[in-house]
Amino acid sequence: MKRTLISASAGLLLTGLATAVQAQFEPQGLYSSRALFDAEVHFEAAPDSQPGEVVDILLGDDRQVHAIVVRPDANLVENGDYLVITNAHYRLINYEDDGETVHDIIVDADPESLEAMPRYDQEWWDMARERTREAWHSAGEGADSAWQQTRRGADRVGEGAEQAWERTQEGAERAGRTISETLDRWTNN
Structure with a gap:
């Protein structure tokens, strides 16, 4: 791997x-x-x-x-x-x-x-990526990928960008908790 x-x-x-x-x-x-x-x-x-x-x-x-x-x-x-x-x-x-x-x-x-x-093998990696991707998407609105938001952030200016970033951070925190919970539940089963 x-x-x-x-x-x-x-x-x-x-x-x-x-x-x-x-x-x-x-x-x-x-x-x-x-x-x-x-x-x-x-x-x-x-x-x-x-x-x-x-x-x-x-x-x-x-x-x-x-x-x-x-x-x-x-x-x-x-x-x-x-x-x-x-x-x-x-x-x-x-x-x-x-x-x-x-x-x-x-x-x-x-x-x-x-x-x-x-x-840690390919089967686990593929399944973990799928489950965490699903967890990320199920976390709701504002959960844009922080990686994607960072790339787009340079293109945005002004107050709108700050508000968008705050929404993204809140969504990312929610989604991050969901990802951790998903991995923990899956790991402990």
Whole structure:
């Protein structure tokens, strides 16, 4: 599976991640995707296992992080499968090491929940995209894709643009919650 975030994502600072993480020390406010790809992933269900690694970060049309994809230690899952971990199941720990901020991700899941987490493969990806697209559209009026709105925003000027942006933000927030709820429900079934 190709990484959906390539070198361009390294510069993207993910403000949406702040809602899904808890900082051990002072929150940073913004997080670099490059730093998160370097984070070690630890599983509460298997404290003695080797750390996993983040291989992808899944964003919705609302430009928020909705899940991470993790390659766990080979002893945790069969066939070297990658796991999709929604925001409700992980937290970010920040700490200082030789003057540098280091991130670790802690997966809060018991062994049964860990086993039930979806595997990141083409079938899951296709189904998740379809379900989140449906969730986005069902969220209602004003839920234009924040990605699309950003492209069109440069073409709009004046008060009308500001009002349109506010409606888009409100719709995107509503749709983002719907996407997260859809992924969580689907993941937990």
